[in-house]
Amino acid sequence: MPLMTFEAAIADSAAFNKRHLLLGNGFSIACRADIFHYGSLFAQADFSGCPEAEQVFASLGTQDFEAAIRALENAALILPAYVADGAGAIAKMQEHASALKEILIQTIAGNHPGVPPEIDDAKFWACRTFLSHFLATGGQVFTLNYDLLLYWTLMHDDNPFGAPIELAKNDGFGNDEDDPDADYVVWQGEVGAHDARVHFLHGALHLFDSGSELKKYTWVRKGVPLVEQARAAIDANAYPLFVAEGTSPAYSPRWAERVGGSGISL
Structure with missing residues (x-):
């Protein structure tokens, strides 16, 4: 259609x-593709605190933060079914999902137009x-x-x-x-x-x-x-x-x- x-x-x-x-x-x-496109946000984001999380984007073939966050959260849910001793990995996935939320917000705030007259x-x-x-x-x-x-x-x-x-x-x-x-x-x-x-x-x-x-x-x-x-x-x-x-x-x-x-x- x-x-x-x-x-x-x-x-x-x-x-x-x-x-x-x-x-x-x-x-x-x-309004501002140079700021708000996911590719622009990804390019300006600072992943130094969780470099493994940056690899999630590469593995998924995306620069969509929410897709990466969902993937980490879903992986943490299903991993126990396949890995009996994966508590450490699960905790790290959950930690990095939260970190990506903070990175996204920090990146938007850091690059957002400062005032409406801009x-x-x-x-x-x-x-x-x-x-x-x-x-x-x-x-x-x-x-x-x-x-x-x-x-x-x-x-x-x-x-x-x-x-x-x-x-x-x-x-x-x-x-x-x-x-x-x-x-x-x-x-x-x-x-x-x-x-x-x-x-x-x-x-x-x-x-x-x-x-x-x-x-x-x-x-x-x-x-x-x-x-x-x-x-x-x-x-x-x-x-x-x-x-x-x-x-x-x-x-x-x-x-x-x-x-x-x-x-x-x-």
């Missing part, structure tokens, strides 16, 4: 009252126009990316080119009831999830699990660029939320029941 164009998908979904969007790595690559206004507004097919019509946007490009686009609403483009941007975070003046906001639980329109399924550079709550760093609360906040946290061994696990059965039925409408994956 020939691949449907975006324009054809929008036209085909016009019969529905809302559309939903799943964003993959192509969304970020379209990206042309025209790109932000092309992106806002694209997102308006979903977030201006009652739909939902789900992203698998860890970078800040989607968040920056949603916040970049001072249109220099004409009429403003209104986009829903509720992501389920809000004031911490115990500390409303904190320099971050927190996940609001089921109440927040019910009203959320933007979902960071795999985590992101500005989301941190503190153990007792999920925090979202913001510029407006702290006055420090988000990339700087993320880099400072990583330097202090506090890593952004990273979700590499999960299967479609865990999401599909409830997701489909809740959002309805027509879905587009890009």
Whole structure:
């Protein structure tokens, strides 16, 4: 079956009252392929702390970090069936799977554009126009990316080119009831999830699990660029939320029941 164009998908979904969007790595690559393509990230990553893990990529014939992480985690699960005394190897595989998550986050943070003005206004507004097919019509946007490009686009609403483009941007975070003046906001639980329109399924550079709550760093609360906040946290061994696990059965039925409408994956 020939691949449907975006324009054809929008036209085909016009019969529905809302559309939903799943964003993959192509969304970020379209903005800055020199940074967000897996090949670019792999080339800039520092594997000096676990050189064996770098060989996993060569063995799999890929530069996809998540594929390498899954391979290590799956190998650690099945190795006991074949190697009776493989506890040391299993522990090392699990350790390196975790290390690759940290390396990926460090590489993204280290090479990420520092502030939104490093990206042309025209790109932000092309992106806002694209997102308006979903977030201006009652739909939902789900992203698998860890970078800040989607968040920056949603916040970049001072249109220099004409009429403003209104986009829903509720992501389920809000004031911490115990500390409303904190320099971050927190996940609001089921109440927040019910009203959320933007979902960071795999985590992101500005989301941190503190153990007792999920925090979202913001510029407006702290006055420090988000990339700087993320880099400072990583330097202090506090890593952004990273979700590499999960299967479609865990999401599909409830997701489909809740959002309805027509879905587009890009």
